[in-house]
Amino acid sequence: MFLSVFDVFKIGVGPSSSHTMGPMVAGGAFIQAIRDSPFKVAGLRASLHGSLAFTGKGHATDRATILGLAGFLPDSYVATKADEALEKIANSKTIVHDDLGALSFDPAADLIFDYDNDLKGHANGMMLFATDDQGDVVMQETYYSIGGGFVLTEDELAQGEKGQDQRPVPFPFKSATEMLEMSKKSGKSIAQIKKANELSRMGPASLSDGINRIWGAMNDCIDRGLEGEGILPGGLFVKRRAKSIHEKLLHEAGLNLTPPHTINDWMSVYAMAVNEENAAGGQVVTSPTNGAAGVLPAVIRYWLDHVPGANVDRVEEFLLTAAAIGGIVKANASISGAECGCQAEVGSAAAMAAAGFCAVMGGTPEQIENAAEIALEHHLGMTCDPVKGLVQVPCIERNGLGAIKAISAASLALRGDGSHIVPLDACIETMRQTGRDMHSNYKETSLGGLAVNVPNC
Numbered sequence: 215m216f217l218s219v220f221d222v223f224k225i226g227v228g229p230s231s232s233h234t235m236g237p238m239v240a241g242g243a244f245i246q247a248i249r250d251s252p253f254k255v256a257g258l259r260a261s262l263h264g265s266l267a268f269t270g271k272g273h274a275t276d277r278a279t280i281l282g283l284a285g286f287l288p289d290s291y292v293a294t295k296a297d298e299a300l301e302k303i304a305n306s307k308t309i310v311h312d313d314l315g316a317l318s319f320d321p322a323a324d325l326i327f328d329y330d331n332d333l334k335g336h337a338n339g340m341m342l343f344a345t346d347d348q349g350d351v352v353m354q355e356t357y358y359s360i361g362g363g364f365v366l367t368e369d370e371l372a373q374g375e376k377g378q379d380q381r382p383v384p385f386p387f388k389s390a391t392e393m394l395e396m397s398k399k400s401g402k403s404i405a406q407i408k409k410a411n412e413l414s415r416m417g418p419a420s421l422s423d424g425i426n427r428i429w430g431a432m433n434d435c436i437d438r439g440l441e442g443e444g445i446l447p448g449g450l451f452v453k454r455r456a457k458s459i460h461e462k463l464l465h466e467a468g469l470n471l472t473p474p475h476t477i478n479d480w481m482s483v484y485a486m487a488v489n490e491e492n493a494a495g496g497q498v499v500t501s502p503t504n505g506a507a508g509v510l511p512a513v514i515r516y517w518l519d520h521v522p523g524a525n526v527d528r529v530e531e532f533l534l535t536a537a538a539i540g541g542i543v544k545a546n547a548s549i550s551g552a553e554c555g556c557q558a559e560v561g562s563a564a565a566m567a568a569a570g571f572c573a574v575m576g577g578t579p580e581q582i583e584n585a586a587e588i589a590l591e592h593h594l595g596m597t598c599d600p601v602k603g604l605v606q607v608p609c610i611e612r613n614g615l616g617a618i619k620a621i622s623a624a625s626l627a628l629r630g631d632g633s634h635i636v637p638l639d640a641c642i643e644t645m646r647q648t649g650r651d652m653h654s655n656y657k658e659t660s661l662g663g664l665a666v667n668v669p670n671c
C-alpha cells in the first residue's frame with residue numbers, strides 16, 4: 215500500500231491525532247454520508263468507546279467530534295471560530311448545515327463516553343448516529359481512529375489493504391529490506407525512490423509546494439511555541455517552559471560559559487515548543503502523530519540552526535526519507551499509542567527523524583536504515599500513560615528526549631558503515647509484538663503507569 219508523504223505529515227490541530235483529528239475527520243465523513251443518503255435526517259448522536267472514552271476528555275475528543283459534525287476540518291481549523299460554533303451548538307442544541315438544515319444535537323445528552331463497551335475493531339472506536347424526527351436511528355456508522363489522523367469505517371477496517379489505494383508505484387517497497395534492495399538496484403537514494411513514488415500521484419510542483427507548506431507549518435509551530443507562555447489547559451496546571459528555556463539559551467549563546475551538553479537543551483526546546491502548542495490545541499503537523507509531533511521538526515530545526523552546511527533546500531530530502539520510514543512502520547506495526555504504546559508514537563517519530571537527519575548529513579541508504587533502527591530500538595517497550603489523559607506529561611519532555619535520541623542515533627550510524635546486528639524490519643516487528651503484548655492500561659487509557667502514580671489535582 216502506498217502511503218504518501220502527505221498522509222504521514224498532515225497539518226492538523228492538537229492535542230491528539232487519534233483522539234482529536236481522527237474524530238473530527240470522522241464527524242465530517244458522517245455528515246457527507248448523510249448528504250449522500252436518501253434519508254431525511256433530523257438529529258445526530260455520538261458515542262465514544264475504548265481509549266476515545268477513557269482519555270477523550272483530556273484529548274478534547276468530544277469537542278473534536280462535535281466540530282467535525284459541524285463541518286470543521288483539521289487542516290483549516292481556526293480556534294476562535296471553533297469556540298463560537300461550540301457555544302452556538304450548546305445554546306441552540308442544534309448543528310446547522312445550509313443543505314441539511316438544523317439537526318438536533320444536545321452536546322450534554324447526545325454525545326456519550328461509553329466506558330463499558332469497547333468496539334471490537336480497534337482501541338479507538340466511535341459510533342455516529344443519524345435520527346429521524348421521531349428520534350429513531352435511520353443511519354449509523356462505526357469509525358476507528360487508527361493513529362496519525364487516519365480514520366477507517368468498520369468495512370474499511372475489515373477490508374484491510376484491499377480497501378486502500380492499490381494503484382502501482384515505481385518502487386513498491388513494503389519493508390526496509392525491500393527499500394534497500396530497490397535503492398541499490400536503481401542507484402537512487404531513499405528520498406529519490408520515495409519521490410518517484412510520490413510523483414506517480416502528483417506533479418513535481420504540487421509535491422514541492424506541499425512539502426514547503428508542511429515545513430512552513432512545522433517551523434511556524436516551533437516559533438509560536440517559543441513565544442507561548444502561561445499554563446496549559448486541562449487542569450494539570452503544567453507551565454509552558456519552552457519560551458523561558460529558549461531565552462536562557464539565547465542569552466548564554468556566545469558567552470562561552472555553557473558546557474557542551476547544553477546543545478541537548480536546544481534539541482529539546484524546539485520539540486517542547488511544538489508539544490506545548492499541541493497541548494494548547496494549536497496547529498501542528500502530525501509527525502507521524504500529534505503526540506509525537508515535536509521530534510521531527512526539532513531535529514530539522516536543530517540541523518538548520520546549529521549544523522554548519524545545513525540548507526533549507528534539503529528539507530524535502532529529509533521529509534521524504536522520514537516518510538519512507540514512517541510508511542514502513544505503519545504498514546508493519548503501528549504509529550498509534552492506543553495500539554502499541556508510546557514506542558509506536560515517539561519511537562516511530564525518532565526513527566523517522568534519525569533517518570531524515572542521517573540522509574541530509576550524507577548517510578548512505580544502509581546508514582539511514584541503521585539510524586532509524588537505533589532510534590526505534592531504544593524506544594522499545596515504552597508505554598503510553600499520559601497523566602490525566604492529557605498529552606502533556608510525559609509527552610512534552612518525551613518529545614525533547616526523542617529528538618536527542620534521533621540525533622544521537624544518526625550520529626552513531628554515520629560513524630559506521632551501515633552494517634549492524636538488528637535489521638530495522640526485525641526491530642519494527644519487535645515493536646509490533648511488544649505492543650500486542652502490552653497491557654491495555656499502558657495504551658492511551660491512562661489506567662496505569664505515570665497516570666495512576668502521579669497526583670494530578
Ligand code: SF4
Binds near residue numbers: 506550
Ligand atoms: S505518552 Fe506518548 S503515545 Fe501516549 S499520549 Fe503521550 S506522546 Fe502520545
